Amino acid sequence: MLQEPAVKRWRTRILLFLAVLGPGFITANVDNDPNGIFTYSQSGAQYGYELLWTMIPITLSLYVVQEMCARMGAVTGKGLSDLIREEFGLRVTVIIMALLVLVNFGNVIGEFAGIASSLELFGLSKYISVPICSLLVWLLAVRGDYKKVEKVFLAASVFYIAYIIAGVLSGPSWHTALLDTIKLPPHAVWGNHAYLFMVIAVIGTTIAPWMQFYLQSSIVEKGITAKNYAASRLDVIVGSIFTDIVAWFIIVACAATLYVHGLGSIQSAADAATAMKPLAGAYAFLLFAVGLFNASFFAASVLPLSTAYVVCEGLGLESGIDRKFKEAPFFYWLYTILIAGGAAVVLIPNFPLIKWAVESQVLNGVLLPIVIVLMLLLINRKDLMGEHVNSRWFNIVAWVTAIIVSILSVMLMIHGGS
Secondary structure, eight states: OOHHHHHHHHHHHHHHHHHHOSHHHHHHHHTSSHHHHHHHHHHHHHHTTTTGGGHHHHHHHHHHHHHHHHHHHHHHOOOHHHHHHHHHOHHHHHHHHHHHHHHHHHHHHHHHHHHHHHHHTTTOOHHHHHHHHHHHHHHHHHSOOHHHHHHHHHHHHHTTHHHHHHHHHTOOOHHHHHHHHHSOOOGGGGGOHHHHHHHHHHHHHHSOHHHHHHHHHHHHHHTOOGGGHHHHHHHHHHHHHHHHHHHHHHHHHHIIIIITTTOOOOOSHHHHHHHHHHHHOHHHHHHHHHHHHHHHHHHHHHHHHHHHHHHHHHHTOOOOTTSOTTTSHHHHHHHHHHHHHHHHHHTSTTOOHHHHHHHHHHHHHHHHHHHHHHHHHHHTOHHHHGGGSOOHHHHHHHHHHHHHHHHHHHHHHHHHHO
16 A cells, blocks of 8 residues: 555656656757767877866766756746846847857857768768758758657757767776776876867867756746756756766777777867777767767757847847747747858868867857856846755855866966967
8 A cells, every 4th residue: 555655656756757858858968969079089089088087077067057047947937048138238148149149150060060071971972961951950940849849859869878889889998987087187287288178178068058048948938837847957967967978988989999099180070980980890980970960960950949049038039949930030030040051151162160169169168157157146136036046055066167167268378378
């Protein structure tokens, strides 16, 4: 008799979790996009297992920052751009929007570059793959609704398991990998400009500014409120942990193959897949290549949506994929322009895509502290959040994240100029 209520309780909890699963899990996983995969691949290829230590503090920071956004969305029923405009004024909002559009457009270019390079591994020209995939990406949001689009995104998230399998097939030194994950680097490395650059790139690609805006907007559009927020918090936890496990395995796979064989100067994530083929076998290559296409197509769908949400909310315009084109014309036109523009740039011969990819991640790391500070000022207001303001520990982790990223960015600029 005692077991039946317990089973029902767990069944109810699981069903509730599945009902709200989506925003946190999707947002965290989208950030393992082609730019991110290249950054992790380059990290493993260039430094071996040495940067694995970043995954633990990054996962903690990612969860705290993402949870803050999800909680603000559930409690206020408003997107982050909305709140920034209402509380800090239009001028601050326009500046943030302009910076995000610039960064996100660079990221969108990277997503279509990932589509092109991943399918070129299978012999398909980018002049065929990019136009077709850009049309499919556009149709996904324009012809779908939130529930259908979310199901597609959740399915795409699961395919990231390919990188975990590829990491296992690469035959890494598990002892060294695990040891470097919990071991801090020596003081001497912080004077190395290239090392600093890579640390900031890893942080920037794991906790990107656009994620906070997209997550909060998704929470609002999904209709999650403070009453059913507990299950949504679990969604954020699962997403944060899963996405960084995937990132950990990407670094491990490239450390075990490219770094060990002295192939540290890859120029793209596709190069990592190609170089892996003779070193870890055809299956590892196939998984890495398929994973790259999945990540590219997935992110090419979400990033333009995120940007359209940010701008429309900031300007007080209608937005959301549950609305028809005529109900939210600016939202859909901006989405269309970002997709068309990103795809068109990738088709330009000899465009420096790799420079765009890495530097856009560094710019993410520079912009991130500004977004976190604005979030902290909002979420600690009792008149806005009531009893759902930040706890002391959440404030500590969020402030430390913002401060450390700021310090690393300044160090990078100093070393870069010297």
